[in-house]
Amino acid sequence: MNVMTQTVPTSEAVPLSMRGPAPVQVVVGYGFWLFLLSDIIIFAALFAAYAVLSGETNEGPPGAALFDKTHVFFETACLLASSMTCGFATLAVQRRSMLGAFPWMVVTLILGVTFLGMEWAEFVHMLAAGNGPSRSAFLSAFFTLVGTHGLHVTVGLFWLVIMMLQAATLGLRPIVRRRFFCFGLFWHALDIVWIGVFTIVYLGAR
Amino acid sequence: MNKDSNAQGKAPGITEHSRIRRRSYLIGLFYATILTLASFWASSTDLIYEPGVPILLAVLAIAQMGVHLVFFLHISSAPDQTNNFLALAFGIFVVGLVVFGSMIIMDNLNHAMMPMDQLMQMQR
Numbered sequence: 001m002n003v004m005t006q007t008v009p010t011s012e013a014v015p016l017s018m019r020g021p022a023p024v025q026v027v028v029g030y031g032f033w034l035f036l037l038s039d040i041i042i043f044a045a046l047f048a049a050y051a052v053l054s055g056e057t058n059e060g061p062p063g064a065a066l067f068d069k070t071h072v073f074f075e076t077a078c079l080l081a082s083s084m085t086c087g088f089a090t091l092a093v094q095r096r097s098m099l100g101a102f103p104w105m106v107v108t109l110i111l112g113v114t115f116l117g118m119e120w121a122e123f124v125h126m127l128a129a130g131n132g133p134s135r136s137a138f139l140s141a142f143f144t145l146v147g148t149h150g151l152h153v154t155v156g157l158f159w160l161v162i163m164m165l166q167a168a169t170l171g172l173r174p175i176v177r178r179r180f181f182c183f184g185l186f187w188h189a190l191d192i193v194w195i196g197v198f199t200i201v202y203l204g205a206r
Numbered sequence: 207m208n209k210d211s212n213a214q215g216k217a218p219g220i221t222e223h224s225r226i227r228r229r230s231y232l233i234g235l236f237y238a239t240i241l242t243l244a245s246f247w248a249s250s251t252d253l254i255y256e257p258g259v260p261i262l263l264a265v266l267a268i269a270q271m272g273v274h275l276v277f278f279l280h281i282s283s284a285p286d287q288t289n290n291f292l293a294l295a296f297g298i299f300v301v302g303l304v305v306f307g308s309m310i311i312m313d314n315l316n317h318a319m320m321p322m323d324q325l326m327q328m329q330r
Contacts, residue, residue, distance in 0.1 A: 029217020033290055037297035044301040048308035073246055080238055083278055087231040185218060188278040192271050199267035203249035204260060 025178060032182045036189045039152075043193050046148055047200060050141040054205075058136035063205030066131060068122075072202045075118050076194065082111035083191040090184040096172045105164050108187070112157045119150050142201065149197055152190050159183050216286045218279055227280070234277025241270040 021027075054063065085107045092100030123143070126132070133143040163180050170176050245266045248259055275281045275294070283291050320328075 026217045030289055030293075033218045034293055037293055040297060041300050041304065044304045045308075048305045051305065051309050052312040069246065069250065073242075076242055080235065080242065083274070084231050084235045087278060088228065091227055091231075181217075185279065188274060191278070192274050195267050195270050195274070199245060199263050203245055203263055 024174075025181075028178050029181065029185070032185055036185060040189065040193065043145075043148070043196070046141075046145040047196060050145045050201065053137040053141040056137035058138075060136040060139065061131060063138070063142070063201070066126060067202050067205050069202065071118065071122060072198055075115055076198050078111045078115040078118070079191050079194050082108045082115070083188055085111065086184050086187045090181060093167070093172055093177055093180045096177075098167065098172060101167065101172070102164070105160065105167075109157065109160055109164075112153060112160070116150060116153055116157065119146070119153075123147075146197060146201065149190070149193055152193075156183070156187055156190060159186070216290070218281055218287075218290045230277045230280070234273055237273045237277070238270055241266050241273065245270075 085104045089101050089104035089108060092104060126139075131139055133140045160183060163176070163183055166176050166179070245263055248254060248262050248266065254262065281287065281290055281294060319325075
């Protein structure tokens, strides 16, 4: 690294076209950021469908009769807390501190599983009462939107488990640190999508 | 590491000092908690003028998304973050087009559509 800083002058001295390729960390982070933005656009399409269809209950129950705000509040608390613990895990991984990272990874995993369990319980409860996705256009849109978010959280949890295994077997080498960094961005982005879900779907229910 | 990455811009979420970043997560959690509590309170209280509640909820949600972007994802308008910031701006633009465009078009279609019972009679 010292060799690099000696041979590469400051940004003002060298034109952009002559600076050579950016460091891997920057390329990976930027590429993953673009993926996250396109993923958020998928969610935007599902939000648009939900906003259009949320009134079409086909004489079935409206959202206000189905949703339990206390339940949603604890789901939100789990996801928000897991976002912070994931941030602490990312910091520990960048410091290459295995002892600092693992407890936060485990806490993140537990909070994520709790969130998923609560969402699953809500879905099972609604399905048992006959309010599945085939009941009305409103419920189709609801299960698609919230289910897609839940699916993303599930994928994120598998990713977290794989990262824990890789950290344990490969150690915190640069490629593992970059992967965990991307996982952190993914997890924070899911939390941002959840803000939209709880505001529009649960608190906005009439 | 940071000196040569500065010349090329930064990945989202990269900052120099881990102590500052740890504090930024705590500040972010503090703001996000307050905004979440405010949202849940606003949706269930009678103190606020009823038609104003959705607007208040939208403002609180957008504020909380901003808090998450700044304190958790560490997106800023700093010169070395131009790429990330431009990508974010384009993403927000497309999201706005998709959501509000769909809502306006579907609303217009609803207005222009014949009532369902008349439509059924025409098909006989």
